[in-house]
Amino acid sequence: MLRIENLHKSFGTAAVLKGVSMTVNDGSIVGLVGVNGVGKSTLLRIIAGVYRADTGMVQLNGRDTWYDEEIRRSIAFVSDEPYYPAGSTVASLRLLYQSMYDFDEALFEEYRQIFGIDLKMSLTSMSKGMKKRVSLLYALCIHPKLILLDEAYDGLEPLARLRLKKILSGMIEDENVSVIISGHNLRELEDICDAFCILEDGVVLSYGDLLESKGNVHKYQAAWVSEITREAFSGLDILHYEQEGRVVRMVVRGSEEQVREELKKTDPVLLDVLPVSFEELFLYELESRGYAE
Amino acid sequence: MSREYLNYLIRKRAVVLGFFAMCCLGISIAWAAGGLADTAMLRGSETAAALTMLMAIGFPLVQFSYVHRRSSADRFFALPVSREKQLVTEIAFLFGSCAVCYLVIMCILYAMYGIGHMAAGQFLLILAAVLLSLLEAVLISSCLYLIANSVFDGIMICAAYTFLPLTAAVTVTTFHGSLVAGDHGYSSGLSYLLSPAALAFRFITSVHNGEPVSVPEVLLGIAYALLACFGLYRNYAERKTERAEQLSDSLFAYPVIINIYAAATLFCLACDTVSHRPDFILYLILFVVYIIAQFVYKRKIELKPVYLAVFAGLLAVTHITAYAGWKTHGFGEAERLPLPTENIRTYDYYAYVTPEDLGKADPEYRVCVRVMINIPRGKEASYREAIDILEAYRKKAIDWYYERSADSTGDTGRLNVYGKQAENSYDMTGHLWYGVKEPIPEKDLIRLSEYGSVQVESPVLEESYSLSQYIEKRR
Numbered sequence: 001m002l003r004i005e006n007l008h009k010s011f012g013t014a015a016v017l018k019g020v021s022m023t024v025n026d027g028s029i030v031g032l033v034g035v036n037g038v039g040k041s042t043l044l045r046i047i048a049g050v051y052r053a054d055t056g057m058v059q060l061n062g063r064d065t066w067y068d069e070e071i072r073r074s075i076a077f078v079s080d081e082p083y084y085p086a087g088s089t090v091a092s093l094r095l096l097y098q099s100m101y102d103f104d105e106a107l108f109e110e111y112r113q114i115f116g117i118d119l120k121m122s123l124t125s126m127s128k129g130m131k132k133r134v135s136l137l138y139a140l141c142i143h144p145k146l147i148l149l150d151e152a153y154d155g156l157e158p159l160a161r162l163r164l165k166k167i168l169s170g171m172i173e174d175e176n177v178s179v180i181i182s183g184h185n186l187r188e189l190e191d192i193c194d195a196f197c198i199l200e201d202g203v204v205l206s207y208g209d210l211l212e213s214k215g216n217v218h219k220y221q222a223a224w225v226s227e228i229t230r231e232a233f234s235g236l237d238i239l240h241y242e243q244e245g246r247v248v249r250m251v252v253r254g255s256e257e258q259v260r261e262e263l264k265k266t267d268p269v270l271l272d273v274l275p276v277s278f279e280e281l282f283l284y285e286l287e288s289r290g291y292a293e
Numbered sequence: 294m295s296r297e298y299l300n301y302l303i304r305k306r307a308v309v310l311g312f313f314a315m316c317c318l319g320i321s322i323a324w325a326a327g328g329l330a331d332t333a334m335l336r337g338s339e340t341a342a343a344l345t346m347l348m349a350i351g352f353p354l355v356q357f358s359y360v361h362r363r364s365s366a367d368r369f370f371a372l373p374v375s376r377e378k379q380l381v382t383e384i385a386f387l388f389g390s391c392a393v394c395y396l397v398i399m400c401i402l403y404a405m406y407g408i409g410h411m412a413a414g415q416f417l418l419i420l421a422a423v424l425l426s427l428l429e430a431v432l433i434s435s436c437l438y439l440i441a442n443s444v445f446d447g448i449m450i451c452a453a454y455t456f457l458p459l460t461a462a463v464t465v466t467t468f469h470g471s472l473v474a475g476d477h478g479y480s481s482g483l484s485y486l487l488s489p490a491a492l493a494f495r496f497i498t499s500v501h502n503g504e505p506v507s508v509p510e511v512l513l514g515i516a517y518a519l520l521a522c523f524g525l526y527r528n529y530a531e532r533k534t535e536r537a538e539q540l541s542d543s544l545f546a547y548p549v550i551i552n553i554y555a556a557a558t559l560f561c562l563a564c565d566t567v568s569h570r571p572d573f574i575l576y577l578i579l580f581v582v583y584i585i586a587q588f589v590y591k592r593k594i595e596l597k598p599v600y601l602a603v604f605a606g607l608l609a610v611t612h613i614t615a616y617a618g619w620k621t622h623g624f625g626e627a628e629r630l631p632l633p634t635e636n637i638r639t640y641d642y643y644a645y646v647t648p649e650d651l652g653k654a655d656p657e658y659r660v661c662v663r664v665m666i667n668i669p670r671g672k673e674a675s676y677r678e679a680i681d682i683l684e685a686y687r688k689k690a691i692d693w694y695y696e697r698s699a700d701s702t703g704d705t706g707r708l709n710v711y712g713k714q715a716e717n718s719y720d721m722t723g724h725l726w727y728g729v730k731e732p733i734p735e736k737d738l739i740r741l742s743e744y745g746s747v748q749v750e751s752p753v754l755e756e757s758y759s760l761s762q763y764i765e766k767r768r
Contacts, residue, residue: 073373079367081364083359083362
């Protein structure tokens with residue numbers, strides 16, 4: 001289990017993380033989202049031990065990820081901008097992983113076939129997508145307990161995404177690994193993640209099980225005989241509200257049954273309930289805090 | 294130290310290091326073979342030392358370049374090894390590579406040229422000296438490179454610090470040359486003391502030549518290396534990884550370096566200006582260079598008021614200091630006659646004078662009076678009268694140096710004061726020389742002739758007389 005408590009990080013005078021706390025359970029895939037510059041990559045780098053937090057704590061299975069070398073051996077970090085020295089090939093990169101991690105040759109061969117990567121390929125002449133595949137390939141072959149993918153899922157073509165999803169599912173089943181994926185393509189993340197974390201202004205805005213959270217937020221479309229005002233729904237936790245004459249569309253947080261009961265009290269002539277996607281959940285959460293403007 | 298990481302580094306660089314070692318070996322053998330057999334080992338050894346020293350200075354710039362790139366820093370700082378261990382491993386690898394390369398070359402050279410020509414003791418002493426120097430070079434070069442936040446800045450800062458001792462020496466030399474009357478020597482000693490590389494090369498040369506080694510200089514080199522260890526800990530183990538690819542704005546990077554160079558150059562210009570040799574175009578050029586340096590630092594061309602303010606501040610401080618130096622006769626340095634370190638102190642004087650009065654300057658250069666008085670160390674009391682005359686005359690020359698105006702006409706002669714080991718020796722040390730306005734009066738020349746040689750020459754007629762002969766002839 002990954003435990004993050006009250007994490008603070010500043011770059012000079014700019015505070016990026018202002019007290020991030022969250023927990024990632026074993027076998028969970030967390031989608032880490034937020035607007036640009038909110039600190040997603042910074043958070044992942046701190047977990048990976050690349051950056052040092054100003055204050056706060058990051059522990060994986062009860063061991064500090066900055067000080068404990070053994071626990072760091074079980075963290076695979078794939079940066080948004082993978083580094084490959086000039087002239088390096090897929091094979092030459094293997095030396096680093098063989099020397100420093102619990103590198104599994106058999107897994108490497110298996111995944112290499114799945115990702116369709118040739119050992120002799122020059123890394124510097126590869127496309128961005130291929131480079132990401134190589135980074136993922138190595139990250140998956142070191143028997144990690146925690147995989148950190150910084151925008152590494154974005155930009156993969158659908159087939160590669162599907163293959164990665166399959167591999168991760170297998171790893172979660174077999175080795176109970178945890179995964180944190182940061183990205184901007186929420187539709188893609190929704191496919192793979194079972195939990196989410198929305199960062200906003202350096203703190204965790206919302207965090208939890210994706211299905212549960214989505215089950216707690218719904219889109220309601222209703223119509224009344226005569227025009228109605230927003231004040232009529234003052235008892236509801238409305239994330240988004242729009243009205244066209246007698247028709248109201250709103251996104252409300254809360255149990256579907258309770259909200260439906262509340263709305264029925266106003267005698268609507270029509271009431272539809274629709275589920276929200278992860279992207280909508282993210283957008284409405286931000287909108288409710290004034291980001292949409 | 295991390296064994297896994299060291300293993301990785303060795304395997305990663307093995308081919309390149311092997312190739313470099315082969316090149317060094319080839320060059321060293323070629324150098325050793327091209328001369329007398331007796332000194333072949335020495336020549337080869339010096340070449341091997343120089344090449345591996347260059348490797349020790351340059352290799353850290355390659356090895357630590359990952360620190361300066363965001364993507365590579367992500368990869369290498371995420372490795373399962375603590376920063377402290379990673380640093381120790383990197384340094385051990387760098388030093389080990391240079392040391393192994395050097396030792397392999399030296400063993401081969403010794404087998405080929407050393408047996409029977411170089412004593413085992415000297416061989417081992419050379420090895421120890423070079424290995425110590427290699428370690429110092431690796432530590433200092435790594436430390437300087439890591440002050441910066443990008444590869445380009447790292448190279449610039451290494452270059453800036455390399456030339457800083459030279460700049461300091463030029464500044465001190467300019468101060469002495471312009472503000473201290475009589476002193477025109479180049480202060481190379483300072484550049485040696487401030488330059489760990491120069492100290493290391495001097496140490497290696499001394500050991501090779503069998504000359505006595507300056508222990509304080511060796512200790513100073515070690516002190517620089519220890520300082521570098523502290524710097525490395527700060528700039529690597531405690532480094533904020535996010536510095537990669539940012540502006541190199543740490544305390545010892547551009548902000549200080551640019552202003553040190555600007556201050557040193559302005560002080561040199563100020564010394565020239567207050568000593569009536571101004572060259573105002575140089576101020577303009579320096580200001581342009583200052584702005585360019587700020588561009589290199591900030592990566593954008595801008596003329597911020599703060600640049601102007603700092604430059605103006607440096608201009609004011611350096612000129613006030615230089616002016617104070619001028620008014621106080623080089624902060625009292627001009628009045629001080631250095632204690633003799635040689636066996637003999639020589640006063641050597643000449644002036645162009647009139648044939649009628651040897652104490653009167655002659656703009657037509659008809660007659661030249663030359664005085665040379667050698668005063669053995671410890672016998673100053675016997676030369677008291679001569680010393681008093683010449684020292685009083687030296688004081689006059691000093692006053693003349695500081696009182697002259699920009700449009701003063703040229704000197705009529707010169708007074709030299711220097712030390713030497715023997716009367717007939719031509720090697721001068723601590724050479725001071727003064728331009729003179731008024732020649733030494735004839736009556737003083739007569740008194741001085743009792744302590745040394747006073748010659749009167751006629752450049753036109755190519756004749757030379759002793760003072761007494763000349764006075765006799767003139768009558």
